[in-house]
Amino acid sequence: MSEYQYYEFQALDRPLSDEEQEQLRAISSRARITATSFTNTYNWGDLSGNPRRMVERCFDAHLYVTNWGTHRLMFRLPKQTLALPTVKPYCLDHHIEAWTTRTHLLLEMTSEDESGDWVEGADDSLAALIGVRDELATGDLRPLYLAWLSALAARELEDDDEEEYQTCPEPPVPAGLADLTAPQRALADFLRVDADLLAAAAQASPAAPNESARPTKKELAPLIAALPQQEKDGLLLRLVLGPELRLRTDLLHRLRGTTAPATAPGRRSAAHILDAAHTLSTERRQRAEHERATARAQCLTALASEAESAWQRIEAHISTKKTSAYDQAVTLLAELRDAYAHTGRDADFRSRLIRLREDYRRRPGLIHRLDHHGLR
Structure with a gap:
């Protein structure tokens, strides 16, 4: 398999200038560059x-995927929407990093899994994940906690120091971990968050408040009328100076007074969460094993109740003298042996098998198959 690297960058809050696009063209002559994006695939x-640096200067979101197991996601948010002290408790080793420029906070989340399967031609894109940025900007910290869980699992694979896990504190726990949004579910998949680890973490997460998905004119009209004139002027100015993709989200949250799921102080250690996930x-x-065993027992009981019909099918397969039919006969015989054993009739099966082997002793292909499967 050849090397594969996929880079995607998106500009969300403002389009790229012509000068910025020219600077990006100097980085790659093959990339697809538009006023809002930069994408390229490398096979060498x-x-x-x-x-x-590209995200710091130009872009608000970045995705990187390789066929050797690297998944990386980066967001740039205005400082006023997400503060560095809020993010820091979720940063863990090199898997989650955050830093600031003069105007923005940068967040980078990475998952590495060299043993994981990579599907060539998979639809790797930011489309399913881009909503995470808006959620972070409105105070929903569930994406940060998901990234921390991913990093925690990666650290467990890299380091067996149990004492370190006992002293590693859990970050603030957001509400709603048991009821993730679609972008958050996509993020959990992208960062390879273990389902049992997430379920263990969600045990300490209260339910998120319910909010209607789409406001009505009747609901919004009095809320808009009640806004101070100066604030209305500011919102109109932002609209005229647009495009500003966050304007609608900001305004809805301002009007409706909705808040992101709250967080509770983390009270568990990393070791406690990992142990709960293991349980x-x-x-x-x-x-699952019990369900499989139950289903198997039901199948064997049913087969045992129709044993005579099964023996007739076995004889019919053998009579064709075809190797493929021999295989079918032996497979059914092995199942029938288990069915007789399940119902406590091993001696009956043994007696019928001896007669069958005697009847077809001149069929070396069949006898060889019976011996190979322990049907002696």
Whole structure:
């Protein structure tokens, strides 16, 4: 398999200037560059620019995917929408990093899994993940907690120091971890968040408040009328100076007084959460094994009740003298053996098998298959 790297950058709050697009063209002559995006795929070589610097200067979102298991997502948000002290408790090793420029906060989330399967031609894009940025900007910290869980699992694979996990504190726990939004579910998949680890974390997360999805004119009209004149002027100015993609979101939150899911102080250690996830995983496997065993027992009971019909099908397969039919006969015989054993009739099966082997002792292909499957 050849090398594969996919880079995608999106400008959301403002379009790129002609000068910025020319600067980006100097980084890559093959990239697809528009007023709001930069995308390129590499099967050899690499991007000559620094993705962090590109996001700091021009872009609000960046996705990077490779066929050796790297998934990276980066967002740039105005400082006033997400403060560095809010993000820092969720930063863990090199998997989650945050820093600031004069005007923005930068957040980078990385998942590495060299053993994971990579699907060539997969639809790798920012489309499903871009909504996470708006959620972070409106105070929803669930994406940060998901990234922390991803980093925690990665650290467990890299380091077995149990004492470190005992002293590693849980960051603030957002409400609604058991009821993720569509972008958050996509983020959990992208960062390879273990389902049992998420379920264990969600045990300490209260339910998120319910909010109607689409406001009505009747609801919004009096809210708009009640806005101070100076604030209305400011909103109109932002609209005229647009495009500003966040304007509608900001205004709706201002009008309706809605807030992002609240957070509660993290009270558990990383070790506690990992242990709880392990318990959930063990219980889930045991349930699955029990369900498989129950289903298997039902199948064997049903087969045992129709044993004579099964013997007739076996004889019919053998009578064709075809190798494929021999295989079918032996497979059914092995199932029938288990069915007789399940119902406590091993001796009956043994007696019928001896007669069958005697009847077809001159069929070496069949006898070889019976011996190979332990049907002696």
